[in-house]
Structure formats: C-alpha cells, structure tokens
Amino acid sequence: MNPLLQIKDLSIDFIAESGTTNALKNVSFCVNRNEVVALVGESGSGKSVTALSILQLIPSPPAKYSSGEILFSEDGVATIDLLKRNRYEMQDIRGNKIAMIFQEPMTSLNPVLSCGDQVMEAILLHKKISKKEAKQQTIHWFEKVKLPDPTAIFSRYPHQLSGGQKQRVMIAMAMCCEPSLLICDEPTTALDVTVQKTILQLIKELQQQSGMGVIFITHDLGVVAEIADKAIVMYKGEIVEQDTVKNIFSGPKHPYTKALLACRPVNHQRGERLPVVSDFMSERSEVRSLKSETTAPASDMRLQASVLLQAQHLSVWFPTHKKLFGKPDSFTKAVDEVSFDVYKGETLGLVGESGCGKTTLGRTLLRLIEPTSGKIIYNGIDLAAKKKEELRSLRKEIQIIFQDPYSSLNPRLTIGAAIAEPMKVHEISLPGRQRKDKVVELLEKVDLKAEHFHRYPHEFSGGQRQRIVIARALALNPSFIVCDESVSALDVSVQAQVLNLLNDLKKEFGFTVIFISHDLSVVRYISDRIMVMNKGKIEESGNADSIYFHPRSAYTKNLIASIPAATILNQ
Numbered sequence: 001m002n003p004l005l006q007i008k009d010l011s012i013d014f015i016a017e018s019g020t021t022n023a024l025k026n027v028s029f030c031v032n033r034n035e036v037v038a039l040v041g042e043s044g045s046g047k048s049v050t051a052l053s054i055l056q057l058i059p060s061p062p063a064k065y066s067s068g069e070i071l072f073s074e075d076g077v078a079t080i081d082l083l084k085r086n087r088y089e090m091q092d093i094r095g096n097k098i099a100m101i102f103q104e105p106m107t108s109l110n111p112v113l114s115c116g117d118q119v120m121e122a123i124l125l126h127k128k129i130s131k132k133e134a135k136q137q138t139i140h141w142f143e144k145v146k147l148p149d150p151t152a153i154f155s156r157y158p159h160q161l162s163g164g165q166k167q168r169v170m171i172a173m174a175m176c177c178e179p180s181l182l183i184c185d186e187p188t189t190a191l192d193v194t195v196q197k198t199i200l201q202l203i204k205e206l207q208q209q210s211g212m213g214v215i216f217i218t219h220d221l222g223v224v225a226e227i228a229d230k231a232i233v234m235y236k237g238e239i240v241e242q243d244t245v246k247n248i249f250s251g252p253k254h255p256y257t258k259a260l261l262a263c264r265p266v267n268h269q270r271g272e273r274l275p276v277v278s279d280f281m282s283e284r285s286e287v288r289s290l291k292s293e294t295t296a297p298a299s300d301m302r303l304q305a306s307v308l309l310q311a312q313h314l315s316v317w318f319p320t321h322k323k324l325f326g327k328p329d330s331f332t333k334a335v336d337e338v339s340f341d342v343y344k345g346e347t348l349g350l351v352g353e354s355g356c357g358k359t360t361l362g363r364t365l366l367r368l369i370e371p372t373s374g375k376i377i378y379n380g381i382d383l384a385a386k387k388k389e390e391l392r393s394l395r396k397e398i399q400i401i402f403q404d405p406y407s408s409l410n411p412r413l414t415i416g417a418a419i420a421e422p423m424k425v426h427e428i429s430l431p432g433r434q435r436k437d438k439v440v441e442l443l444e445k446v447d448l449k450a451e452h453f454h455r456y457p458h459e460f461s462g463g464q465r466q467r468i469v470i471a472r473a474l475a476l477n478p479s480f481i482v483c484d485e486s487v488s489a490l491d492v493s494v495q496a497q498v499l500n501l502l503n504d505l506k507k508e509f510g511f512t513v514i515f516i517s518h519d520l521s522v523v524r525y526i527s528d529r530i531m532v533m534n535k536g537k538i539e540e541s542g543n544a545d546s547i548y549f550h551p552r553s554a555y556t557k558n559l560i561a562s563i564p565a566a567t568i569l570n571q
Contacts, residue, residue, distance in 0.1 A: 002073035003030040004213040005054070005181055010068030012049060015061060023049045025237045027068070031181065033076075036207060036214040038228035038245070040221060040260065042277070042491040043462060046237040047217045051183045054082060054215075055098060056090050072098070074180050096126040099174035101167075103186040108170060109158040115169045116142075116154030119176055126177045141172040145202060163354060164195035168202070175206055182207070183215045188223065192353040192518040193562040200227050200564075219491040221260050222564030225249060233257045255280040263496035265525035266563065270544055271503060274496035274525075308480060308512050309342040309365065314374035314384075316357075316364050334360040336536035337374075342480075347506065347513040349527030349544060351520050351559065357536040358516050362482045365514070366398050367391055378480070396426050399473040403485035405465035409457040416453035419443070419472045426476060442471040445508075446501060463494030467501065474505065483515045487522060499526055520556075521563050524548040532556045 012024040024046050031037045039047040052058045054070055070082040074097055085093065094100075102108040110118055116138050123134040135154070142150030145168040158166055167187060174182060184203060188196040204227055207214050216227055224231050225245055232242040233256065241254040252258045259280035261267070268274060316335040319328030334357045342348050350358045363369045365376055367383055376383040378398065383391065402408040409418055419439045440450045446467040457465055466486060473481055483502070487495045503526065506513060517523050523530055524544050531541040534555045540547065551557045 001076040005031040006071040008069045011066040031213040034211045038224040041234035045234040098181045099179040100183040197562040266521035277493045305343040308344045310377040312375040317372045346528040349523035349530040350516045352533035356533040396476040399478040400482045405469045446471045
C-alpha cells in the first residue's frame, strides 16, 4: 500500500532581480494515514514553503520547482503527482482531499462574511447538497470543534470571536469535507497556552476519529511532543533529522535539533544565559552550551530596593451597552480594583490568558489607556491625575515595547530615523552627527550593525525588528519599561536571543521592567516576581519560582499544566 503522501527530492528556488534563493534542497519524506508528522524549524527553514507547495499555493514565478515529485495516494493504490495537476484539478483537491489550517485566522477569514457562510461555502463547493443541508452540516462541525452556542456563532462575523474561537472556525472549515490529509501551519503560535492545549487536543481527537494524516508545522518542540508521532527537523531548506518523537527527544543527533531543545526557557534556571543556535552549530558547541553564564535575578528585590511605581485600586471599565441618550448602563471590567507595587531594578512578570486584562493594565500604567478610577504613583507623582500635556516630560522615563514590532514601526522611516525620532520629539540637544553616533551605539547594543541604519523595517526578520524596537525604547534612557508580549510570536531560538538581550541590557542600564506574557515558562525565566491576572483581578502573586513550582490557585495550576510537554522537556 502506498503512503498517503510522498515528497521525493523536492527542490524549490525563488528567482528575483537580486539573485536566486534556494528555498528547499532535496527534501524527501512521507506521511501515512492516521499519522501526525511535525515539520520543525525556525522561520526561513522551509517548513511553510514545503506545505504550500503540496497545494500549489506558491506562485510560479517567482518560484521555480527545480526537481522533485509530490505523490498523493488517497486510496493507497492510485497515485497522482500534485505538481503535474492543472489549476482546475487542484481546485477539486484543495479543501476536499487535502485541507489546510493557516497560522493567522483573522487574516484567513473573510471579514465581510459570517463564519457560518464561510464554512458553508466550502461544503457547497465540494458537495452536491442543498443550502439547508450545508447549514446543518456547518452547525454540526461547529459542535464537533466545541464552539459555544454553534447556532449563534453561525451568524457572527470573525471580529466578534476570540482568537481561539476563530481558530476553531478555521478547523471546522478545513475538516468539513473530511479530507484525507490536513496541513496545520503554526495554528497555535499566537494563542494562550490554555487555548493552545485545547486546540491541540481537538486536532488530535479529530485526526483519530477520521484516520487522516496530518502535517503539523511548528517551531516549538514542546508542541511536537504533545501531538506528533514523527518529527522532521528543517534547517536552511534542508531536512537535517527525522525520526519518531520519542527518539528525537531522548537522543537528538543533529546540533540544530539539540539547539531547538536546549534554548527553551523551560529548561533553564532563572536568569541563566540561554544557549542559541549559533552556539550549537559551532565547533565548540559542547563547551559553550555547558558553560552558560548565569546572571540570576535577585531572590527578593523588596529586601534591597525602594518602590518605583504603585497601582492603588486601579480600575479600567469599558462600556458594553448604552441607554437611549448614550449613557452606558453596563461595563466590561478589564481591570478591576487592582493594587500592587513595582520595585526599582526588578522584573515583574504579568501573566494570564487573553482577555484577563494584562495588556490593558500595562498600557494604563503608561496612560496610553485612561483609568476609570484609582491612582498610578510613579516616583511619588500620581500619573492618573496628570493632564496629557503634563505627562509629556515623563514619557522619557516610561517606555513600552509592543507585541508586534512591524506594526509599531513606520514603514516609511529607516530604522535609524525611527530610533532617533524619540530624541527629536523630546528635544534632546545633540548635534546631528552625535545623534547618529548614539543611534549606531544603540544598534550595536542590540546586536545589529551600523550599516543597518539606512534600511527599512521590511528588510529585517521578526527577531531583528524586535531588537530595533528595544533599541528605540532605550533611546531616552528610561527608568521603567513595559514589555507587552514582546517575544510571544518569535521562534524559540530568536526568543532566546531577545531574552538574553533584555537581561544584558537590564544589567547594563538598570531599568525596571513589567514583562507581560501568556507563557509562564518564559515569565518564570526572566522575572523576579510574578503576578497572575484573571478576569481583571490579581489571582495571586509572589516569587517567580514559588508561583511556577508551588502555585496556590487552581487558575495558575491550569496555566502551568497547559505548557506544552513541560515535564518531558525537563527530564
């Protein structure tokens, strides 16, 4: 019997005016029925290009298929080469026999169509049934993917759903025609650990019920341990290792696989320098990875530091319904009577699921969102009582690093101009030449080069852009920085570099940090103390290791239990 999918010696080049890029080099692997195969690697390793080529979703040109076959055998007997199918034949295969769940559901769903209509469209395209039957099947699939109130969600639009709910709609759309092969392209990367765990369990359940084959693309080996039978590790367009998940975890052979396993914060003590890929790919990899420099945070900052910022009974309410004349009569309590202290020089971790209020709290502390009530005392000054023009002089001292660096950088400004802009706004009197030297110095501090000064944001990778916004935040030498999910969308290896960088810069500049994330393993690694938020309130707080290893509340215990394969990775 033939495997469900066989990829043989697939090579793909991208041809541009600047030259030819070898995206894939002689990639070969197979996927069997009732098997989950994980494609693992950093951004740019060739995972998504491999998956998109299966469905012929890569435009050609600029792509050129230099060699290879992609053989698909639905019944195990007859085999077709997908690369030789015309576009009409591929339309019948896409969504019907081979389906795909994309990484970002918001950009994959049509914002002007209801969720039910979009799933119905896929059913009607491939099945000869009535609209009434298609609607019944859509609601049935909404039930199968465990959406709350499937009938109501049928009529809702994507913007009315949470991230996890949108991802379930995408799963229902992919599964509604009962495909033989499901391709999942990083479907849980931007989700909370609890929602991620639910989505992984759901995909696994549906796969076992239908017996389909699954290709699961991710950069996180913890997720692989949770869901996959076999793992294929890709690096710079090539497969460097493929084996069962058990063998990959118990005895990784290639240095790159060892690096991906080693650089997860869950494997390290607080503040210990995280190994990065370059450490393992060098000749002295064993020496460098074993002798990691440790810069562990102090065990309790309160014993040796004064309070820098205090939140006193802070609340942020958003109106959800208004009366006839516009007066609100019901509210969403995003932040509800929250009080806490932040000490000079510490890193305070703030964790919780999406919607718990952590980002709203972080932005309210900087008055980017107006508080409904309460006080924000910074160095003895109540920021909540200050007028906006009075806050201007304090903006030099309090900065924020946003989650998505690309959307927080002006695409029309070079990164040199973007980093220099805060100095101009706050009228820091430096001659043009000295200002440029200061920007170059900041670039070098974040491991970028002087030659990057005149480049634009689109010319950098995600990890490099994150370093640029860190450099911009440091341009005014602030005392207090809020990091809002600043590593959540990064590859584990790039995440390790950024976390090392933040620890190094904090040691050099001595600033205070509130580090917001939904990933408790990352927060435990970088923080002195942790606050856990749930439904606008502080669920519990304390020393980072105490919260992580000995949580008191059921909510925190559930967050920690949802970290993918944490126990496997710690063995």
